Amino acid sequence: MRDGPKPGRRCGWQKMSMERNKTEQPFVVCHMLASLDGKIDGAFFAAPQTALALKVYGELRGFYGCQATLYGTTTMLGGYADRKVSPFPANGKGLPKEDWVNPAGKEMGNFIIAVDPAGELAYSGSTLEKKGRPAAHVIEMLTQQASPAYLAYLQERGVSYLFAGKERLDCALLLQKLYRQFGIDKLMLAGGGIVNGSFLAEGLVDEFSLVVAPVADGGSGVASFAQADFLPHWPPAAFHLKSAQTPQPDVLWLCYTKA
Template identity: 55%
Template sequence: GGYADGYAPDKLPEGEPLPREDWVSEEGRATGNFIVSVDPMGRLAFSTAILEKKGRAPAYVIEALTGKASDGYLRYLRERGISYVFAGEDRLDCGLLARKLLVRFGIRRLMVAGGGVADWSFLREGLLDELSLVLTPIADGSTTAVSIFENADFLPPHPPVALRLLEVKQLEGDVLWLRYQPK
């Protein structure tokens, strides 16, 4: 499963308007291991600020938001001790997000695993230095299958990005591991 607990409740905490400024939990920052949730509208639910999955080190949640996130959602995150950063007004600016993650949390390296739109957003902004792709010999045929890179309607057009093959490894079960670098 995913890392979020579904969607935030319809009834969010009320109060005075909050400034559209980053909010950082010092306790969370001190953990040193993070999962950045790309959630431009501020809709995901979390029961806790620290995610624990079997076989993985505990990770502190950081929400990447746009100015479209509601005040109620910001209060919801603060109540749980979840830090958030604003990276754009209407749509996520991946470059701004990367800079803020470095400055606020010391994050120098990211693994982008957010689906086709997130992957394409980071690639098109020149923020991916490597694509690690594992091919399994299974055919689906579905017209709704997930794609690695996907341009969303809200993103401006962008030309294709050429990739250069770095390495191919054949793994157990006829699986291939391909590593590429943007040209």
């Protein structure tokens, strides 16, 4: 970055992290890149003026040093999972709907968490790797909707999975399991808007990091936090502004902690 992040102005990370760990849950930072009109996807990503904002966003991922990044189903399909799985034939294994951890994957210490309530995402293996990022072990977060056949599919590929909820995700339980079973104490929440909103609704977003690109496209893309028709309505959530920086020309980085 031009000036680099300023640790002295940072959002109370160490204090909040210690408080969160007393409850055996990771510290959660929601880190997003948005357009001037508040969208987190859309045509603005392809604009040349967004390039520096993307650079800042990527550098801040390293700055936060989270062991895990969590994505919703739609975001996983957009760039991480292979596709949705085809319908499964009847499977004779009858695997119980219990957590399963791949020991080799756990040892990697770097994770991508896929929120996949019904068990739909397809993988070719147990790790994912993006350019410029270390390889990460995949952990599927499921509800009781997932089929035993899908569990067998994940085990065959070495993908760990945890259950958190009956029909909809229990975000607090999810965090507790990630902390207890994988030792994750810093987690980055990275979209989409509905999964971000689910954590916000449960009061689990400790910090909100927003990189604003100097571009607006007027599109219909989703915002950083979105209400979902199939989830309980949640009231407005307040934050305190802790810092505002311009790490690159025309690029704004806003850092908030929850009120």
